[in-house]
Amino acid sequence: MKLVKNQEGFTLIEILLSIAILSIIFISLMNIFPQMIQFNSINETKTQAINTSRQILNDWQNKSEIIDYLSAPSTSELPSELIEQDSHYSAEINIDKYIAIITIAKESDLATSIANAHQIHVQILDNKGTLFGESFGYIVVEE
Amino acid sequence: MYKNEKGITLIEVLISVAILSFIGIVIWNVFIQGLTFSEQAMRKNQMQQEANIIVTSLVRSHQAAVEVYEINDFECKIMIDTNSQSNVIEHPQLCLSTNYSDGLSVNPNIHDITITINVADKNNPNNKVSIDTILTRLKSGEE
Numbered sequence: 712m713k714l715v716k717n718q719e720g721f722t723l724i725e726i727l728l729s730i731a732i733l734s735i736i737f738i739s740l741m742n743i744f745p746q747m748i749q750f751n752s753i754n755e756t757k758t759q760a761i762n763t764s765r766q767i768l769n770d771w772q773n774k775s776e777i778i779d780y781l782s783a784p785s786t787s788e789l790p791s792e793l794i795e796q797d798s799h800y801s802a803e804i805n806i807d808k809y810i811a812i813i814t815i816a817k818e819s820d821l822a823t824s825i826a827n828a829h830q831i832h833v834q835i836l837d838n839k840g841t842l843f844g845e846s847f848g849y850i851v852v853e854e
Numbered sequence: 855m856y857k858n859e860k861g862i863t864l865i866e867v868l869i870s871v872a873i874l875s876f877i878g879i880v881i882w883n884v885f886i887q888g889l890t891f892s893e894q895a896m897r898k899n900q901m902q903q904e905a906n907i908i909v910t911s912l913v914r915s916h917q918a919a920v921e922v923y924e925i926n927d928f929e930c931k932i933m934i935d936t937n938s939q940s941n942v943i944e945h946p947q948l949c950l951s952t953n954y955s956d957g958l959s960v961n962p963n964i965h966d967i968t969i970t971i972n973v974a975d976k977n978n979p980n981n982k983v984s985i986d987t988i989l990t991r992l993k994s995g996e997e
Contacts, residue, residue, distance in 0.1 A: 747899075748891070748895050748898075751898045751902070754902050758902055758905065758906055759985055762988070765987065765990075766986070766987070769988050
């Protein structure tokens with residue numbers, strides 16, 4: 712009947728130690744599970760960013776100094792918030808932790824002489840450059 | 855067959871039960887917390903989608919409106935009221951409201967509306983989502 716010869720077993724200390732080590736390993740594995748909360752917060756940021764980009768778009772579509780400038784770019788002075796680039800004007804504004812980048816095309820997309828429509832593009836990025844939301848529209852400038 | 859028939863004392867049994875139950879309680883708590891978190895995360899996801907639906911239907915009814923309409927919220931429901939009909943948005947588990955608690959009269963041909971949609975869990979009001987958005991459309995000629 713003496714199949715198992717060593718019957719010393721474990722001491723309490725050994726058991727407790729092994730539980731402690733195991734729980735450390737489990738706690739580090741547990742970090743995988745709350746990812747749903749992380750995804751939710753990204754989703755919330757995206758939903759808000761899309762809506763914010765629409766607000767900014769509407770805001771900039773109605774800015775009179777920009778409409779005035781686009782109607783006569785050669786004679787009037789560039790509005791201070793715009794930076795001139797090759798094919799477009801751009802601007803950057805900070806909203807909390809996020810950056811909104813606004814680009815306005817120099818060329819009109821309309822081929823009529825009654826009005827010009829300059830495409831405006833609003834992007835919401837975080838400080839790492841990840842895009843969260845964007846919105847497109849036109850600034851209509853009547854001749 | 856067994857030579858050692860000393861067994862274990864009552865004290866030893868009590869101590870082992872105490873240790874076991876302590877470990878059991880800790881594990882049980884972790885389990886229950888996990889359930890609560892996943893429930894909350896699910897609700898949050900649902901609330902984000904609900905907020906998105908509300909924003910979409912507000913935008914749609916703003917763009918389709920032919921006359922002045924009202925946005926009201928009352929007892930966790932949001933209502934879009936025109937002269938002829940009332941569109942009620944509600945959810946059995948969620949409390950829906952806007953930042954205009956006294957109601958808001960909108961003339962879609964004149965006003966752009968900046969509005970905040972709040973969605974909260976009826977059972978746990980701390981779990982909530984708010985989305986800021988803007989209702990706009992092309993204004994039809996003369997104001």
